[in-house]
Amino acid sequence: MKPTYERPVIQKLNTGLLNKFGSRTEYTPVKQIDGVSVNNLMDQYGSPLFVISEKTIRQTYQRALKAFKMRYPKVQFAWSYKTNYLDAVCNVFHQEGSWAEVVSGFEYQKALHNGVPGNLIIFNGPDKSVEDLKKAVENCSLIHIDHFDELYSLIEMLEGTSYSARVAIRVNMDTGVYPQWDRFGFNYESGQAWNAIMKIVTQKNLELEGLHCHIGTYMLTANAYAVAARKMCELAQATANTAGVKVKYLDMGGGFCSSNTLKGSYLQGVDVIPNFDDYAEAIVNTLLHFGFKPDELPLLILETGRALIDEAGYLLGSVLATKRLADSRRATVLDIGVNIMFTSFWYNHRVSPAQDFTQHAEEMALYGPLCMNIDCLRESVSLPLLKKGDRVVVHEVGAYNMTQWMQFITLRPNVVMIDTTGKVHLIRKNETVETIVENENVPDHLKVFKL
Numbered sequence: 001m002k003p004t005y006e007r008p009v010i011q012k013l014n015t016g017l018l019n020k021f022g023s024r025t026e027y028t029p030v031k032q033i034d035g036v037s038v039n040n041l042m043d044q045y046g047s048p049l050f051v052i053s054e055k056t057i058r059q060t061y062q063r064a065l066k067a068f069k070m071r072y073p074k075v076q077f078a079w080s081y082k083t084n085y086l087d088a089v090c091n092v093f094h095q096e097g098s099w100a101e102v103v104s105g106f107e108y109q110k111a112l113h114n115g116v117p118g119n120l121i122i123f124n125g126p127d128k129s130v131e132d133l134k135k136a137v138e139n140c141s142l143i144h145i146d147h148f149d150e151l152y153s154l155i156e157m158l159e160g161t162s163y164s165a166r167v168a169i170r171v172n173m174d175t176g177v178y179p180q181w182d183r184f185g186f187n188y189e190s191g192q193a194w195n196a197i198m199k200i201v202t203q204k205n206l207e208l209e210g211l212h213c214h215i216g217t218y219m220l221t222a223n224a225y226a227v228a229a230r231k232m233c234e235l236a237q238a239t240a241n242t243a244g245v246k247v248k249y250l251d252m253g254g255g256f257c258s259s260n261t262l263k264g265s266y267l268q269g270v271d272v273i274p275n276f277d278d279y280a281e282a283i284v285n286t287l288l289h290f291g292f293k294p295d296e297l298p299l300l301i302l303e304t305g306r307a308l309i310d311e312a313g314y315l316l317g318s319v320l321a322t323k324r325l326a327d328s329r330r331a332t333v334l335d336i337g338v339n340i341m342f343t344s345f346w347y348n349h350r351v352s353p354a355q356d357f358t359q360h361a362e363e364m365a366l367y368g369p370l371c372m373n374i375d376c377l378r379e380s381v382s383l384p385l386l387k388k389g390d391r392v393v394v395h396e397v398g399a400y401n402m403t404q405w406m407q408f409i410t411l412r413p414n415v416v417m418i419d420t421t422g423k424v425h426l427i428r429k430n431e432t433v434e435t436i437v438e439n440e441n442v443p444d445h446l447k448v449f450k451l
């Protein structure tokens with residue numbers, strides 16, 4: 001066979017990768033996940049393919065829980081559904097003891113469908129319809145009120161009934177991290193949060209059970225949580241002193257970093273992010289030193305999302321083609337588009353070849369298969385030369401990709417979970433043309449086909 005001609009270019013090849021500290025890191029191919037062959041997975045379930053490691057979820061969860069439990073007597077995690085609401089994933093967290101944290105009527109239904117008792121569901125978010133609120137009240141769920149309009153519709157709804165609602169307010173505040181997330185909840189510094197608390201404690205159909213905040217996501221400084229915890233404690237204390245209402249819990253939300261590397265970051269994520277112990281230390285020390293009597297310490301709730309699931313998720317894909325760009329850079333085209341790997345807009349995801357290769361690496365762009373210029377997974381990454389048909393493993397894609405993915409020109413792929421014994425389970429089957437057209441409707445006058 002005639003070899004394909006490629007115009008000669010002079011390009012620097014590296015042996016291994018030079019890191020910031022001058023030493024070269026060796027690439028190793030990733031041929032298996034939890035002992036299961038990547039090739040077998042792709043042969044059986046297709047390409048691209050999402051793979052979730054149940055073992056990694058459980059280990060990460062235990063590590064996070066331990067960091068808090070060692071330091072504080074009353075800790076409860078609530079799984080953030082929007083981070084990954086595949087039922088199998090949620091159920092791993094529920095088996096580990098997590099409550100459910102939901103931010104929409106749809107997610108609320110999903111939590112009920114997964115068998116989570118109503119009183120263990122935390123209902124967050126700015127979009128709760130009257131029907132949602134009714135259901136949440138009937139099921140004794142914890143309603144975290146986001147704004148005055150929601151508070152007033154709850155009051156109106158309960159007026160003259162014998163029902164009472166278990167509520168908290170979401171508080172936003174200055175934690176020294178900007179831009180400040182002040183669009184959710186009631187502001188602390190302006191007195192708005194205090195105003196909401198007073199409106200709640202004077203209503204007989206509302207039980208103020210807790211205070212909630214979620215100060216941001218991918219928080220690079222643990223100290224922001226110390227600042228937030230202090231303000232939450234102050235509100236709790238003022239509520240106890242003024243209204244005689246002792247809140248049962250403080251919910252510090254989520255926002256802990258996964259070890260992914262943010263775009264524009266000079267150092268690898270793992271070298272700069274706080275770990276669970278750092279976050280736990282910041283939050284717990286603030287609570288313990290604030291002045292609560294030991295037997296009156298509030299329950300500490302955490303809604304950490306991405307930090308618990310990112311590392312458990314992999315995306316396997318195949319090389320469709322390689323080419324030279326006009327500026328003689330190498331480009332590698334994969335079958336993974338940004339529509340199924342949404343987090344590539346924020347992260348420089350680590351990509352590993354799934355087969356043996358020579359140690360010669362070249363700077364290259366990684367593109368997806370979408371016919372759009374924005375479809376770029378990595379603008380520039382040093383990787384061993386890949387050729388058509390080669391396979392790759394993208395790391396740390398467990399958070400948000402399987403909820404924010406978009407169907408666009410192709411269909412969303414299979415998702416499998418490897419259980420703790422190494423058995424593979426299909427947990428979401430790939431879409432087909434039928435999945436898409438099922439929801440469409442062609443008016444009668446357009447059913448006559450004429451060319």
Ligand SMILES: *Cc1c(COP(=O)(O)O)cnc(C)c1O
Pocket residue numbers: 080082083101103124125214216217218253254255256303304305306307399
């Ligand atoms: C999204 C969200 C979380 C989870 O956030 P992470 O940054 O993934 O940890 C927790 N609580 C609320 C209210 C959220 O909206």
